[in-house]
Amino acid sequence: MPLLGTAAGREEHGRGEGGDRTLELDRRAEEVVVVELQKLCSGGERFSVLSEEAGLIEFGAPFPRVLLDPVDGSLNAQRGLPVVGTMLCLVAGPTLGEAQVGYVQNLVSGERWHTIRGGGVHRNGQRLRPFPAGSRDRIEVLGLESGPGSLLTAQALIERAAKVRLLGSMALSLAHTAAGGIDVHCSPIAARCLDLAASALMIAEVGGLVTDLGGKPLARLPADLTGRSTILASASPELHQMAQDLLRVGSG
Structure with missing residues (x-):
């Protein structure tokens, strides 16, 4: 480049x-x-x-x-x-x-x-092969896409993760989640559908989940320049549930 x-x-x-x-x-x-x-x-x-x-x-x-x-x-x-x-x-x-x-x-x-x-x-x-159910029971690597002002939203995940990675590219961070390099990716700042569309499909194809931070699926997100959402993406349903529970407790 x-x-x-x-x-x-x-x-x-x-x-x-x-x-x-x-x-x-x-x-x-x-x-x-x-x-x-x-x-x-x-x-x-x-x-x-x-x-x-x-x-x-x-x-x-x-x-x-x-x-x-x-x-x-x-x-x-x-x-x-x-x-x-x-x-x-x-x-x-x-x-x-x-x-x-x-x-x-x-x-x-x-x-x-x-x-x-x-x-x-x-x-x-x-x-890429899907992860076997129950093969990961903790967040070893957390991916983040965030500015300083929104880190507090993800604090519960940060405290639970062994390592945190901020790549600075939503598409690549989510692609690495599909590949298993990142266990959970969190974006407290609303991202455009253009940043995540391809990688979200990839995560679904390997058996993972992508929702907003509240757990709402992104299927109805408009495929245009208005389509924005916070992101919680996980390599497996088990990890996704764990991440949602942590965010729920952290916001309580």
Whole structure:
């Protein structure tokens, strides 16, 4: 990723449709993906693309829709921190529950995850296996996506976890949860569906759970720029229940 941590990559181009500043590295990454998707349209496919930068682009039909976050972890990219991902998710309809295909790639290491609904999850071409029931009874690694002001919400999880990791990329943190590197991921700050759609499908495909902090499923979350939610994601139902119980006690 040549623009990582460079002044050229940090050049601003106003604000994207998602409301955040659009940097040169965001614009260039989006351009690469959209050009490839345009080729599919030229070949007869009809669909739309929703990106944080360009907003909604129709290639002949509103659905299916490709949700695109070209640079997930923009602050990491600006600062030269090598944890930066890209996320694509194909949804058949207007909600996250209609996600069909997901893809996440670490733009620095090249590590990649992909899933097709009902077909499991593959990491660098190797299929991930679901965790056996009861195989994990404690939170060894907790993933967080949070600012200082919201850490108190996750305090009960932080105190119970053996280790805490803040990667700075929602898509990658959730992908590592699907792969088992992170037991529970918590985001007390509401995240956009574009940050989590592909990875949420992956976690479901390996038998894990993704809800908001209150335990509400995300299936009805709008697959558009308004769709936001807090996130609690776990590699297994047992870990998810444990995390929910801790959050409930911590807020009581």
